[in-house]
Amino acid sequence: MHLEPPAQAPQSLKDFAKHYLMIVLGILTAVGIEQEIEAAHHRELAAQATAHIEEELRSNLREARSVLADNEKRMTALKAAEAAVENDARQKDTSIETYRARLGSIRVGVGMPALRRDAWDAAIASQALTYVEAGKVRRYSEGYSAQRDVTETLIASSDLGNWPGLLTSANVDAKLGKVDHAAFLKALATYDLSLASTLGNERELVQALSAAVGEQR
Numbered sequence: 001m002h003l004e005p006p007a008q009a010p011q012s013l014k015d016f017a018k019h020y021l022m023i024v025l026g027i028l029t030a031v032g033i034e035q036e037i038e039a040a041h042h043r044e045l046a047a048q049a050t051a052h053i054e055e056e057l058r059s060n061l062r063e064a065r066s067v068l069a070d071n072e073k074r075m076t077a078l079k080a081a082e083a084a085v086e087n088d089a090r091q092k093d094t095s096i097e098t099y100r101a102r103l104g105s106i107r108v109g110v111g112m113p114a115l116r117r118d119a120w121d122a123a124i125a126s127q128a129l130t131y132v133e134a135g136k137v138r139r140y141s142e143g144y145s146a147q148r149d150v151t152e153t154l155i156a157s158s159d160l161g162n163w164p165g166l167l168t169s170a171n172v173d174a175k176l177g178k179v180d181h182a183a184f185l186k187a188l189a190t191y192d193l194s195l196a197s198t199l200g201n202e203r204e205l206v207q208a209l210s211a212a213v214g215e216q217r
Helices: 013-090 096-104 118-125 134-157 160-175 181-212
Strands: none
Touching (some): 013 096, 013 134, 013 181, 096 181, 160 181
């Protein structure tokens, strides 16, 4: 900030007070402008961070819903296969063709959502979150925390009970022409347990992400 000295020395107390007041007002005006510029910059940072985080969370929510819907279809096919194999066992149906058809009806696998957190990490690194409303920061934080926790749980329970190994054994039996309803049902029950756990966690994730983006429940 640059101050121009008066052209001549004040001739009276009144002149001195006038010049002094002009200097003070000039300083206050300059400080006020500087603070407003800084505040505007902070508002811009907050708006950008909010927009990017909201977009990222909504994208993650769409991904979570899509994967959840796909796993629900897997569970529907699995339940139908379990019921069919139980009926085959009761009817003592040892047809290898039927056995192989039951195996083929299962949508084997466990879908897990690919969730991003780049916008959140960037906002932390740039300290933009400092200028975002506290309520929003808390809401976003809960959403990203749910992402982290659910992802860890999904990875830990993805092969619960070693269902992939049991289903592989059932497939080997089918290739060799061996029908073993009991072993097949055990494999299906184990897969059911793992998939049910996954579905429960993914439903919680969808609920948490919905809340994080402010959707009405």
